[in-house]
Amino acid sequence: MDTEEPGDPRRTIELLWGVPGPPRRGPKPKLSVEHVVAAGIRVADADGLDAVTMRRIADELGVATMSLYTYVPGREELLELMLDHAHGELPGELPEGWRAGLAAVAEDLWRLYHRHPWLLEIRVGRPTLGPHSFAKYERELAAMDELDLDDVQLDAIVSLLNGLVAGAARGSVDATRAARRSGMTDFDWWNRSAPVLAEIPAANPVHFPRASRVGATAGQTYGGSSDPEHHFRFGLGRILDGIGQLAGA
């Protein structure tokens, strides 16, 4: 019973954990799952997730497009493998103390997302059950060993932190992507947009006093638009404060 259909959880999990499978009879494969995943990551790093097409990866490996389907059930599974593989780049150590630990967890992920911005574009409907994603979760929980919280709270905190990092990172990454695709920097774009907006009576600052003031301040402070990195650090501080209050630590 060798179910090879795409969308099968069994197959996906076995690929994630590198389960060898029974001895095969035909010609030796030219490649391996690892090769395909590595090529996928190479392409994604270079040209973004949209460039990760089966044809492009096959080209990269000097192989026909359809050969890839020998190693991977389909594109979706490949992306999941790439995701888990990338999680393997996260460190294992943790600094002393829950606050420093959680901060490190967040900062490491922040850096990972900037090293591989395409991670933020991958939509896996369900949690990835791969080894490195497990290790990531384990580490996130380990950072809170000293806190007296129940399991549900721990899970919620992990989710909260991951959401913060992803959200903020998406901000900076989306901007970069938009700049690349449109050939306009944030600055160019704003200089083109602001005058148009000024011509529209309904968009007059009087109607949006707070938005105009804060938007202008944030724009000036960071040169064009709000700064995701500042938002990230600020949000992290607030969340850690909130956790400290909850745990009485």
Added chain:
Amino acid sequence: MDTEEPGDPRRTIELLWGVPGPPRRGPKPKLSVEHVVAAGIRVADADGLDAVTMRRIADELGVATMSLYTYVPGREELLELMLDHAHGELPGELPEGWRAGLAAVAEDLWRLYHRHPWLLEIRVGRPTLGPHSFAKYERELAAMDELDLDDVQLDAIVSLLNGLVAGAARGSVDATRAARRSGMTDFDWWNRSAPVLAEIPAANPVHFPRASRVGATAGQTYGGSSDPEHHFRFGLGRILDGIGQLAGA
């Protein structure tokens, strides 16, 4: 100088604000931008963002595909119009008190995302400069009128809250989407995955003690996997606590 090229900020902004434009000479248009946007939203609500194709919308409106390009420069701009339009569904009022105000802002957005899950899939590289998105921002800031914070802090808080809601909502929405696409509920999926995982030595709980324990607890508590709604409420509480601490309120 009537730049109609897609990707032009001027055109997009004028569409967002419904700027009428000079009197036209040819035959009267059968439709309007509003019709197209409404059809887009109808399709997205019914069958998700992937179903929002130019052909499908044209069918919906009883019109040839290419006619849509008379009203809208391209698909990307259409999505941005749909986004701003949906933001128009958010209420304007605010309850008394910053804490209740921010909570309402978050809860309203949470509900909006569940009414229109496709909103979470739209990737606009830059902020949407439409009337309803402006109003949304203005209201978010208004909720903090009584707090003594500077503009940069206000902006960061808005971003933090929006990130929380989007992140948590993505959790529940992604699960629903995965269930629909695969024909498996979370429960089915887990029942298929768990045994496979159990067969893999490297995935033994001894190697991931905390992850196994917490994962099991969270799964049991909510029936299959972590509960995004609980994560949302929990995260909101922590963040509001953190803000209170910062503002000394």
Added chain:
DNA sequence: GAAAACTCTGTACTGCGTACAAGGAGCGAA
């Protein structure tokens, strides 16, 4: 009227994921 400007439409191009069938390589059994 005639001409210009505009809407609408059908066709067609490129690029995507991948189903399918045919060709060739290597192993196990005779």
Added chain:
DNA sequence: TTCGCTCCTTGTACGCAGTACAGAGTTTTC
């Protein structure tokens, strides 16, 4: 050794996406 099964590899092809382009028809302006 040879047959035959199994598996890897490949080229072709299908359906669907966004949208460029050219022609036909309609309404306004001169």
